[in-house]
Amino acid sequence: MYTELTLADIVREHRRSRPHRTAVVDGKWHLTYGEFDARTDLLAGALAVAGAGHGSRILWIGENSYRVLELLVAAAKIGAILCPANWRQSADELRFIVADLEPAVVLWDPSVSSIEPESAPEDGSRWVRCTESEDDEYESWLSSSSAQYPAEEVEERDPVLLLYTAAFDGRPNGALLSHRALIAHGAVLAIQRQIEEGFVFLDSGPMFHVGTMMFATATLMTGGTNVVLRRFDPEIACELIERERCQGAMLFPAMISQLVETNSEGRYDLSSLRFAPADPAWNTMVTADTSPWGRSEYGYGQTEVAGMLTYHALGIDGQGSHGRPSPLTQVRIVDPEDRDVPDGQVGEIVARGSHLLSGYFNRPELDTEKFRGGWYHTGDLGRREADGTLSFIGPKLRMIKSGGENIYPAEVERALLAHPDISAAAVIGRPDDDWGQAVHAVVVIRAKSEEAEPDLIAHVRRLIASYKKPRSIDFVDAIPMRGFVPDYDALDSGFGGGGYPGS
C-alpha cells in the first residue's frame, strides 16, 4: 500500500533528504543518515543470515548504545522485533526473557549481562558479543554482511519494538509496539515538545524504557540527532550537551540535581537545552521553557501506549491532574461492566488510538482480556472531571464489592493520604455477611489520638462517597510492600481480607 509507512521507510527517506545530517552520536561514532541507512542495510543482512526474519525477535542485553538504534531500524527492514532488555536484571529474570522470547539473535555485553550464551537454552539462537574492546563481534559481524535481505513486505502494523512491562504480580509481559504506533506517538510528541528539523536529543535515560525510547524514535522520525549516553554520568552528560548542542534530554529531578552540582562553576554551556524550569541555578544554566509543556512536562503514560496517553500541558489550568488525551487517542472511564461512568466518578481508564500496543507477545488470553470490547484496558483508575480533563488515581489492581457498589482501594487510599497525619495507607476488603465485603484500612499514622479512627473515617467521608469509607482501621508501623505498591496478599492474610468479586 502506498500509504504504509515503516521506520525503515522513514530512515530511507532521511538518506535521500538529509544524507549528510548526523543521525547518531555515541563516543567515537558520528553517523550521518546516509551512513546510518547503509549500516542498517548491512545489519539487516547479517540478521537475515543469522536466521532472523519476519516476526523474529532480536534481544539486546547491554547498556545504551548506537547499536540499539541500528538494531531497531535493521529489525524494521526485515519485519523483525527488537527487545532491548533491562540489563540490570538478575540471571533468573534474563533467563525468563530468553525463554519467553525465543530470540533468533541475542546481542549481549558480557561486562553487564548476568547471563552468558552457555546458560541459555539450546535453541539455536545466534549470540553476538558486544564490547568496546578487541573481542567485540558486532562490528566485524556487520562489516562482513552483504546487505542482502529478503524484500519481504513489512507492514506498518507489524510490531517492531517489544518492551517488557513491570509485573506487579507474576511474570512480565512483552508489549508489542508497531511501526504505526511509534510513528504516531512520535508525531504527537513532536507537536508537544517542538521536535523539529535539526532537533538534538540526549538519550540520557535507559533505552530499555519507553520514556527514553519515545524521544529517541520521535527524534529519528523527524530527522534529528540522537546523542547516546551509555549510562548516566553528570560530567559526560554536561560535556555532550555542550558539544552536541542538545536541545532535549531525558532527565529526572535527581539527575538535574547532579547536573546543577557538576556545573556549579559554570564550566559547561548548557544553554542549548530547552527544559522545564526547576531550581534557580538550573534555570540560569538551560533555556527554561515557558510554554505549557515547560510549566508541566508530565502526563499519564504506559509502555503499552508507546509513551504518553495524556499530557498535563493539554489542560494545564483544568480541573484534572493529568490533562487531556494525546490528539491521536480516545479515552473513556468505565465500570467493571465496561459502561461509561459519569464524570467525577472513578473507573478504569480504557483507550483506543493510533499509538496503542498491538498486543502482548505470546499472551493470547491476556490480549483477550485487555482488549475486550475493542478498547485497551489500562488496569489503571482515572476520573473525568467536569471540564473534560482527566485525573489519574492509581493502579486498579483489585476491587472491593460492598453492598453491590464497586470500591477501588486506590481511591480510598488517596483520600486517607490526603490527611496530614497519615504517611502510608492500604485498603482491603473483609468478608461481610450483610454487605458482601466491608472496607478495612491499614494505615501508618504520625501521632495517634484516641479519636483517630472515627476522625479518619469522617475525613474520608468528606472527600468521597460514604459507601467507600473504611468501616474499620488498623494502625501499623509499616505497610508491607511489593515494589511500589502495597502487598495486598500479605495484607489480606494479616488483616482478614477476602471475599473479593470474582475470587
Added chain:
Amino acid sequence: MYTELTLADIVREHRRSRPHRTAVVDGKWHLTYGEFDARTDLLAGALAVAGAGHGSRILWIGENSYRVLELLVAAAKIGAILCPANWRQSADELRFIVADLEPAVVLWDPSVSSIEPESAPEDGSRWVRCTESEDDEYESWLSSSSAQYPAEEVEERDPVLLLYTAAFDGRPNGALLSHRALIAHGAVLAIQRQIEEGFVFLDSGPMFHVGTMMFATATLMTGGTNVVLRRFDPEIACELIERERCQGAMLFPAMISQLVETNSEGRYDLSSLRFAPADPAWNTMVTADTSPWGRSEYGYGQTEVAGMLTYHALGIDGQGSHGRPSPLTQVRIVDPEDRDVPDGQVGEIVARGSHLLSGYFNRPELDTEKFRGGWYHTGDLGRREADGTLSFIGPKLRMIKSGGENIYPAEVERALLAHPDISAAAVIGRPDDDWGQAVHAVVVIRAKSEEAEPDLIAHVRRLIASYKKPRSIDFVDAIPMRGFVPDYDALDSGFGGGGYPGS
C-alpha cells in the same frame, strides 16, 4: 480495530475532553465541542434518513460556513464523503459535478449557486436549501432529526473528503482523502505551525480548497477553534481576528495588503495573529513569526496529498527551492520508466506516505496510471539536490524525446525565464528526422537584438544540459494560455510541434 481513528472519533473525544471549548464560530453561531458533536449526530441522522450511507457523496454548493465543518463530521459518522464544490463555477461545470458524483444529498445556497434542483438529473437526490433567511431548510432539517444512524463500521482508510482538482486538460477529477490522510496531514501541519491546544484559526480562504481545509482539519483535530469567514472581507476579517484572538489565518499577499490598508489607523488589535513577516506595517500589526516557518511558509503541495508534500522550512538554508518532505511521506524523483534519476537531474516527483489520496472518485484507469509501482505520480517535475533538499520545477504535462533523451519543456522554460529579457516562454518538440524530435522555443522578449536567438540558446546551455537547449526560437507578442499554463495544443499547431513519445 482499536487502533483505527476517524474524524468522528476525534470529535467524540473532544466532546469528552473539552466539552465547553469553542469548536466553531460563524456569525451568530458559537458552538462548543459538546454542541458540535451533538449537532453532527443530528445531521448524520438526517443524512441517513435522506438515503446517505457508507460511501455516499454529500455535495455542498455554497460559501464558507460552519455547515461545511458539520457536514464533514456528519459524513465521517456514517462513512459518507463530503464534496465542498467551488460555488463560483458555471452551471455547466456544476452540472458536470452533480452528474459525476451522483450525490445522495445536495446542500445548496440559491444566492450563489448557478444551478437549481430542477436543472439536476432526476436521480432521487435530496436537495436542501441553505440560506440565512426564513426559507432556510438546513436548521429545520437538522432539528427534526432523531440523531439515529446506522452504527456501521467506518474505517480510517475510508474517504471522507472529496475535492475536485484543476483539470489542465479535460474533465476535473475528484481526489478522495481518507480520515487517515486528513489526520496524518493535520498532525504534520500541527508540528510545523505549532497548532496546539487552544489554537484559533480564521478560515479566510475558500473551504472548497485544500489550502484552507488542511488548516481547518488540523485545528479541528487538535481541539482548536475554527472561525469561519463566509467570503473574504478585510473589515470583517479584522473584526474577527481581534474578537476571537485568531492565531492563524489563510492569507495571500493581496489579502494581507487589504488588511494592512483597512487597519492603517490601528483600529483593530491583530497581535494575536502569528504570521510570516511581510511589509513593515504588517509586521507591527501582527506577531511576526521568526521560526523557519515564519521565514518561509511555502512548500510544494497538491490536493492529492491533502495539502503539502514538502515544506521549505524543512531545509530553508538548503540548495533546493522547496525544502524537504513532510515527515510522514517519502519522495523519489524518477524517469518515465520509474527508475530513480541521479541527484541534480529533473524527473517526475512520485510519493508514498500516510497523507496521500486514496485515489480518484470513479476513475479506475487514472488510478492505475497514477499509482503504478505503488507510488503516486504527481505529474510534476522536481529535482533532488546534492544536500537532499528538493526543487519543484513545474508541471510535467508532456515530454519531448530527442536523441533518445527525455526533455521536459518546463525545465527548458525555467532556464529561458531566468534570462532578464524574457517575460514568457513555452517549449515544444518538432518532428526531426535525425533526432526524433527537436526542441523549439516560443518566447516573449522585452527588446529583441539581432543576436537574440544564439544568445538565448547559449544562455540555456549554460544552465542545463546541451541536449535540452532549443534548436530554434520563435519570438511572439504573447504565449497562448490555458488557465495558468501554456496552451501546448495551440502551440503545436501554430509552430509545427509533434512527434511526441507515445503519441
